[in-house]
Amino acid sequence: MSGHSKWSTIKREKGAKDAKRGAVFTKIGNQIAIAARGGADITMNSALALAVEKAKQANMPNANIQRAIDRVNDKNAAALEEITYEGMGPGGVGIIIETATDNKNRTFPEVRNALTKNGGRIADAGSVMFQFDRKGVIRVAASGEDALLSILDAGAEDAVEEDGEIIVYTDQKDLAKVRTALVDSGLDIKDAELQYVAKNSLEITDAEQATKIFKVLDALDDLDDVVNVHTNADITAEIE
16 A cells, blocks of 8 residues: 655654654644544543544643643633645645644645745645545554564554554554554554555655655644645655
8 A cells, every 4th residue: 555655754753853842742732632522531532542642652741631632621712623735745746734723814824835935836625635545554563474464353454564663554434443453462553543645656766856845745744733744755765
């Protein structure tokens, strides 16, 4: 299955650094607040459970997590809205930008400017989205045939070994169920979330073009209202 590239790894490394200055906490807090609309009990709300787990992996303080959950009942808190934008990056790569915002009149210009200032542009609704599938994606710290078989037995649609770990793909409705089955089997789960996964990747082998793509993806990811960025670019070029 297509969808993963160096950008996935860079996002994780960047996220670890951003967490030290609180940027990631804002993004994850918004995700928790939105998930909590489905109920504040994590044992009954799988989306909230996954968001809270992501927060804990980023070392987000428990007080911050609880504040984000409580926001759903805070009548004085600005209402958050989930908005997904589509864009084209350098070289015609497709980009999906997921946001959580209390002011879309602020968020849209920020997303548009991050694209246009870095060689991209906003795309018409649907013109990029059709190139992606919404999937559950689980990153497992494991390797080898036995682990792959256990993962497939747990109900995964597909699993690919990459860089000493296994990337697991599930139907979006089965993400929580498969994650629980993997934990029960003793596998070490690094993260689990819904992502837009490219149906067919566009391989980028030119270092200069790869640098331009990373620049626009990074600019989007730096926006406070952006919670996730996905691309169909499979960047294999070696860049410094």
